[in-house]
Amino acid sequence: xxxxxxxxxxxLAIEQLTAAxxxxxxxxxxxxxxxxxxxxxxxxxxxxxxxxxxxxxxxxVALSPVSLSDASTGWYGLGPIxxxxxxxxxxxxxxxxxxxxxxxxxxxxxxxxxxxxxGYYGRFGFVVRPELVLPGVPPEYFQARSYTSRxxxxxxxxxxxxxxxx
Numbered sequence: 001x002x003x004x005x006x007x008x009x010x011x012l013a014i015e016q017l018t019a020a021x022x023x024x025x026x027x028x029x030x031x032x033x034x035x036x037x038x039x040x041x042x043x044x045x046x047x048x049x050x051x052x053x054x055x056x057x058x059x060x061v062a063l064s065p066v067s068l069s070d071a072s073t074g075w076y077g078l079g080p081i082x083x084x085x086x087x088x089x090x091x092x093x094x095x096x097x098x099x100x101x102x103x104x105x106x107x108x109x110x111x112x113x114x115x116x117x118x119g120y121y122g123r124f125g126f127v128v129r130p131e132l133v134l135p136g137v138p139p140e141y142f143q144a145r146s147y148t149s150r151x152x153x154x155x156x157x158x159x160x161x162x163x164x165x166x
Contacts, residue, residue, distance in 0.1 A: 001058070001092070003099045006048040011040065013057040014050065014082075021082035031165050032080040038161035039064050046076060047103045051083075051092050058084045061096040063104060064161070066113060068132075068154035074110030077158050097124050104147070111146040113156055118143060132156055 006014060018033035039045050044064045051059030061081040068075055078100060083092045101124060104112055114121050115137060118128065126143035131153040134142040144151075 001053040014060045018082040034164040038164035044159050058087050059092040059096050061100045067157040070152050070154035072152040076112045078114040113144045
């Protein structure tokens with residue numbers, strides 16, 4: 001398996017993988033594949049990595065800029081992250097996570113936020129920070145990781161692509 005940046009030729013395979021990865025997810029909007037496409041069209045995929053094996057894409061992770069109400073800059077949102085359903089539990093998602101977080105450090109990111117399972121994302125240094133709020137979601141599922149010693153106190157907004165439904 002290799003991890004690499006996506007290419008334009010990967011778009012359809014990423015869309016299909018993402019749709020399949022979230023098809024049975026209970027807390028999913030089932031629009032994640034539309035979100036990735038909308039982020040790409042808007043030029044907002046700051047990091048987009050694929051896991052490829054034998055010429056097939058079996059995993060993908062997207063990172064895009066987020067806005068903070070206190071005007072802090074250099075913050076990104078992680079997600080969606082997708083692994084082919086038949087490949088769950090094989091460490092592909094963990095490898096994508098580590099590569100994505102390293103890519104953010106290389107970009108000089110100040111930090112990263114994620115909405116998801118604290119048990120999973122906590123393994124990668126994400127913690128709940130009450131001073132960072134994503135309105136409308138249970139606070140225990142909104143987590144952050146800072147690359148500096150500073151933690152902003154702000155509401156976080158994702159790009160409008162996260163509202164994509166087609």
